[in-house]
Amino acid sequence: MKTIGIVANGPDELIPDLDYYRDIIDIWIGADRGSLIILNNGLQLDYALGDFDSISQQEEITIERGSKSFTKFPAEKNETDIEIAIEKALELNGGRIYFFGVTGGRLDHELINIQLLYTLLERKCSGIIIDKSNCIEIVAPGSYEISSEEKFPNISFVPFSGNVKGLTLQGFYYPLENYHLFLGSTRCISNKLLLNNGTFSFNEGILLLIKSRDG
Secondary structure, three states, X not given: OEEEEEEOOOOHHHOOOHHHHOOOOOEEEEEOOHHXXXXXXXXXXXXXXXXXXXXXXXXXXXXXXXXXEEEEOOOOOOOOHHHHHHHHHHHOXXXXXXXXXXXXXXXXXXXXXXXXXXXXXXXOOEEEEEOOOEEXXXXXXXXXXXXXXXXXXXXXXXXXXXXXXXEEEEOEOOOEEEEEEEOOOOOOOOEOEOOOEEEEEEOXXXXXXXXXXXX
């Protein structure tokens, strides 16, 4: 299984330093203007996909010349450029997909991009959305280890499904034991790990795990 990075055309100021992920990601896929962002970060653009309606003609030429594979789609289509990139990632046997440039800008785009993480979960693939202030994952029932990250010290658990049952947090500043987390509850916002590692588990529902930092 490969680790794949998908870069979309979200606001530049929210995109983290992609060079940090150079040794983590096996294949880079650019969705529309995200292709140009990959090239501008000095990374290998393996696949450039999309309708490229958000760039100039000269930028499109730059992308086509700089990519190993370039595919242009019509502007009027049923799938978003992100969905097209996801299908390519799954075709390439992607088991873990990092998303950049999918937050900020239009709220409808940001919300649906977060929901796409659930689509990946159903297809046995893990997805992670990362910007300069946030790292977002979606998790199914089970037990998990979690490590502290200096750049994302705050940890929140948000119900994605209606309710999450049996939530237990160990090694956290605010621990929990077999808690029933309701949709709309703020009980699990802005927690922190006491040491370098902790665990969380739950037995019913779907959770958003959000690591973040202020400012």
